[in-house]
Amino acid sequence: MRIAVVGSGYVGLVAGACFADLGHDVILVDNDQKKLAALRNGEVPIHEKFLPELLGRHRGQRLNFSDDLQEAVRVSSVIFVAVGTPPTQSGEADLSYVESVALEISGGINGYKVIVEKSTVPVYTSEWVRKIILRNGADPEMFDVASNPEFLREGTAVTDFLFPDRIVIGCDSERSAEVLRKIYQPLTDGTYYEKPDAIPQPDRASIPAPIIVTSTKSAELIKHASNAFLAMKISFINAVACLCESVEANVNQVVHGIGTDSRIGPRFLNPGIGYGGSCFPKDVMAFRAVARECGYEFRLLDEVMRINEEQRQRFLRKVRSALWTLRGKNLGVLGLAFKGGTDDIRESPAIFLVQALLQEGSKVTAYDPAATERTQEVMNSSITFVNSAYEAAHNADALLILTEWEEFSNLDLKRLRQELRYPIVIDGRNLYDPDVMAGQGFTYYSVGRATSHPDGVPAGALKNGKKA
Ligand code: UGA
Numbered sequence: 508m509r510i511a512v513v514g515s516g517y518v519g520l521v522a523g524a525c526f527a528d529l530g531h532d533v534i535l536v537d538n539d540q541k542k543l544a545a546l547r548n549g550e551v552p553i554h555e556k557f558l559p560e561l562l563g564r565h566r567g568q569r570l571n572f573s574d575d576l577q578e579a580v581r582v583s584s585v586i587f588v589a590v591g592t593p594p595t596q597s598g599e600a601d602l603s604y605v606e607s608v609a610l611e612i613s614g615g616i617n618g619y620k621v622i623v624e625k626s627t628v629p630v631y632t633s634e635w636v637r638k639i640i641l642r643n644g645a646d647p648e649m650f651d652v653a654s655n656p657e658f659l660r661e662g663t664a665v666t667d668f669l670f671p672d673r674i675v676i677g678c679d680s681e682r683s684a685e686v687l688r689k690i691y692q693p694l695t696d697g698t699y700y701e702k703p704d705a706i707p708q709p710d711r712a713s714i715p716a717p718i719i720v721t722s723t724k725s726a727e728l729i730k731h732a733s734n735a736f737l738a739m740k741i742s743f744i745n746a747v748a749c750l751c752e753s754v755e756a757n758v759n760q761v762v763h764g765i766g767t768d769s770r771i772g773p774r775f776l777n778p779g780i781g782y783g784g785s786c787f788p789k790d791v792m793a794f795r796a797v798a799r800e801c802g803y804e805f806r807l808l809d810e811v812m813r814i815n816e817e818q819r820q821r822f823l824r825k826v827r828s829a830l831w832t833l834r835g836k837n838l839g840v841l842g843l844a845f846k847g848g849t850d851d852i853r854e855s856p857a858i859f860l861v862q863a864l865l866q867e868g869s870k871v872t873a874y875d876p877a878a879t880e881r882t883q884e885v886m887n888s889s890i891t892f893v894n895s896a897y898e899a900a901h902n903a904d905a906l907l908i909l910t911e912w913e914e915f916s917n918l919d920l921k922r923l924r925q926e927l928r929y930p931i932v933i934d935g936r937n938l939y940d941p942d943v944m945a946g947q948g949f950t951y952y953s954v955g956r957a958t959s960h961p962d963g964v965p966a967g968a969l970k971n972g973k974k975a
Contacts, residue, residue, distance in 0.1 A: 616649050909935050
């Protein structure tokens with residue numbers, strides 16, 4: 508099928524490349540000339556596994572780039588809208604990009620088109636898109652508006668797209684549902700997975716991909732509700748982690764105990780320094796604003812946000828309690844990205860913490876496998892950026908782990924200890940076993956678990972019947 512994807516951000520670029528891999532002809536439309544030139548030149552603007560491979564495979568063949576939206580609409584039967592929906596000051600989604608794209612699309616309708624929302628949008632957006640297109644003279648018989656929310660995660664975006672837990676298509680007419688079913692057919696009938704050059708299957712893939720057909724409004728709600736629920740799961744376990752710290756229980760054991768209940772499940776129950784990124788913080792706020800506009804006060808979401816904010820502050824307090832004053836302290840920092848596997852630092856809790864530490868007068872030496880450049884673009888030069896975890900640890904008063912990069916969980920602990928001035932590790936992502944760290948001579952702080960000390964006695968543990 509001939510598909511136009513409007514917006515070459517995270518979702519648009521990955522969706523465009525993946526649609527091409529499914530065998531469709533794709534025009535990726537953007538109004539950023541620099542970005543288009545870079546994409547045409549073979550550059551890959553984001554750090555995303557398998558994306559360079561897919562762009563290399565299809566660029567100039569089944570995947571082309573353009574700044575002419577109306578022409579792209581004219582030659583395509585389906586138009587996916589994947590432009591940004593940033594938050595306004597009051598937390599609502601700013602839909603002005605969606606509106607101006609809808610307006611332009613209306614001028615290119617020269618036959619039946621399905622206009623599909625891929626961006627995360629409030630529940631009433633499809634109605635507005637439809638109204639805008641009608642107001643601008645389009646024949647109601649010549650188009651449908653559908654919703655096809657995307658559930659991909661940064662870092663695993665390509666495999667999330669091609670091996671989804673489910674595909675949700677929200678359509679209010681059978682003809683638009685038919686078009687969307689056809690687009691995803693290689694995934695839902697499994698033929699994609701038989702291709703010799705298919706992207707390798709990740710663990711836990713549901714093959715063939717299940718498809719769920721709903722009304723447009725339900726699909727819009729599914730997207731916001733999914734992100735809000737996942738954020739709630741994270742805040743829930745972070746709150747439990749606080750309780751674990753107070754009573755000297757171990758949050759990992761608690762997660763194991765509750766996560767094995769198949770009704771709860773173990774995923775998205777990793778405690779840490781709170782969720783970040785371009786989606787959860789924005790979408791929880793937007794969902795709350797949508798609910799309010801619809802007459803419902805979704806107070807649960809206020810609490811989800813409050814716990815998330817508090818989690819960062821708690822971590823800061825932990826750093827202070829480990830080091831006493833922070834002025835003049837040399838801190839090694841591992842991780843700047845909002846999570847492992849990406850170079851994205853938007854709403855990164857790591858960046859928030861680094862800024863707070865700098866403000867308190869600490870000196871920060873940081874290492875991130877992918878996000879250094881992006882951090883340099885937005886932060887002043889007071890951070891020293893280095894090229895390995897060991898360099899970050901060199902002569903530091905303590906080492907802070909702020910992002911769950913896989914390479915941070917496999918460090919050579921002997922070498923790390925030699926590099927540090929004091930063997931203190933403050934781990935915001937629970938990447939290590941406290942006993943192992945104590946055994947290697949570290950004082951080790953983590954989230955929701957007792958602090959472990961080199962002599963093997965956990966802080967506050969009973970020793971000879973007395974509190975240590
Ligand atoms: C999230 C959703 O997981 C995707 O399904 C959705 O498509 C996407 O938002 C979106 O709306 O575009 P993403 O923001 O890429 O994906 O990242 P996640 O893997 O969900 O992580 C979000 C944050 O939560 C990160 O800061 C991560 O470190 C944190 N997190 C995640 C935890 O603190 N604990 C966990 O157990 C899981």
